[in-house]
Amino acid sequence: AQKITQTQPGMFVQEKEAVTLDCTYDTSDQSYGLFWYKQPSSGEMIFLIYQGSYDEQNATEGRYSLNFQKARKSANLVISASQLGDSAMYFCAIRNTGTASKLTFGTGTRLQVTL
Amino acid sequence: DAGITQSPRHKVTETGTPVTLRCHQTENHRYMYWYRQDPGHGLRLIHYSYGVKDTDKGEVSDGYSVSRSKTEDFLLTLESATSSQTSVYFCAISESINIPGKPQHFGDGTRLSIL
Numbered sequence: 001a002q003k004i005t006q007t008q009p010g011m012f013v014q015e016k017e018a019v020t021l022d023c024t025y026d027t028s029d030q031s032y033g034l035f036w037y038k039q040p041s042s043g044e045m046i047f048l049i050y051q052g053s054y055d056e057q058n059a060t061e062g063r064y065s066l067n068f069q070k071a072r073k074s075a076n077l078v079i080s081a082s083q084l085g086d087s088a089m090y091f092c093a094i095r096n097t098g099t100a101s102k103l104t105f106g107t108g109t110r111l112q113v114t115l
Numbered sequence: 116d117a118g119i120t121q122s123p124r125h126k127v128t129e130t131g132t133p134v135t136l137r138c139h140q141t142e143n144h145r146y147m148y149w150y151r152q153d154p155g156h157g158l159r160l161i162h163y164s165y166g167v168k169d170t171d172k173g174e175v176s177d178g179y180s181v182s183r184s185k186t187e188d189f190l191l192t193l194e195s196a197t198s199s200q201t202s203v204y205f206c207a208i209s210e211s212i213n214i215p216g217k218p219q220h221f222g223d224g225t226r227l228s229i230l
Contacts, residue, residue, distance in 0.1 A: 004157075033215050045158075045205060045221035052215045091157055100165050101146055101209045102173065103219060105157035 002027040002094050004106035011111050013082045020067065021077040021109045023092035031097040034075040036066070039089040039108070048090075051075055082113045118142050119222040121206050127228045134193040136225050138206030140186075146209040147189040148173075148219065149181060151202040158205060164189055196229045203227070 003026040013019035025034065036048040051059045051066045059066040067076040079086055089110050093103040118141030128134055138147060146165055150158040150173075160173030162181040170181050178200060180192045193200055203226050207219040 035218055037221075043203070044223050045207075047218040047220065050216045050218060093158075097215070100163055100171070101211075101217075101219065102148070102160055102163060103158075103207075104174075105150075105159070107155060107157045 002029070002032070002096055002104045004092050004094055004104055006092055006106035006109050008109045009107075011109055012114060013079075013111065014114055015084060016081055018078060018080045019082055019111065021079070021090050021092075021111065023075045023077065023106060025073050025075060025092075025094050027073075027094060027096060029096045033095045033097070034066070034068070035093045035095065035103065036064070036075075036077045037091045037093065038086075039091065040085075041088070045091075049077070079111075084113050084115075087111060087113045119206060119208055119220060121204075121222040121225050123225060124223065125226045127230065128196055129230055130197060131195050134196050134227065134229075136191045136204055136206075136227070138189045138191070138222060140189075140208050142208060142210070142220075143186060144208040144210045145186075146211075146219075147183065148207040148209070149179070149189070149191045150205045150207065151175065151200075152205060152224070153202050161191065161204075196227075198229050201227060201229045 005024045032053045034051045038046045049061045065078045089108045091108045093105045120139045148163040149161040164170045164183040206222040209219045
């Protein structure tokens with residue numbers, strides 16, 4: 001069974017600063033994928049970024065990047081130049097290849113961006 | 116945005132009554148999922164489907180059943196609702212499990228309150 005741990009229930013960051021949201025995972029599989037989703041106060045789940053276990057480079061998508069450290073089993077999300085609209089819940093999730101694409105989520109981190 | 120519609124969006128009902136939530140997709144994706152979201156737990160998988168009439172249990176399936184008679188519709192039924200099933204329910208779809216970076220896309224959620 002796989003598990004995701006997000007140890008930061010809440011984080012604050014000032015506008016225009018960078019912030020790192022932590023995610024560690026546990027899996028016995030060699031092939032897996034890691035996803036980050038954003039959930040604003042309106043409630044929808046928005047896909048942000050993906051990292052495959054065999055990807056040699058860290059994933060990037062605009063202001064989002066993933067600090068993937070496979071040996072440490074961590075996949076931290078880095079948001080650069082924070083904006084007020086980044087205030088939301090952020091969920092890390094793992095998917096093991098071949099299991100009908102099921103996702104296991106962490107408990108989330110609530111990020112608040114301040115002026 | 117992925118074409119996923121959940122209905123109803125909000126529902127209040129009483130303990131012991133049957134409840135059916137509907138997820139409708141226009142993407143013709145093979146895989147569909149039902150999750151529930153509770154504070155402190157993130158999202159947890161209830162049931163999923165890998166094709167018409169093909170379904171399987173997830174992590175928290177007790178008290179729930181599902182049906183998928185058409186590709187586009189995935190129904191979640193609470194046969195006799197209990198207060199512990201008060202939650203926000205999300206439907207998700209996935210195109211393929213063989214394309215590693217393909218994320219699940221989520222509906223907007225159904226807020227269910229059982230009194």
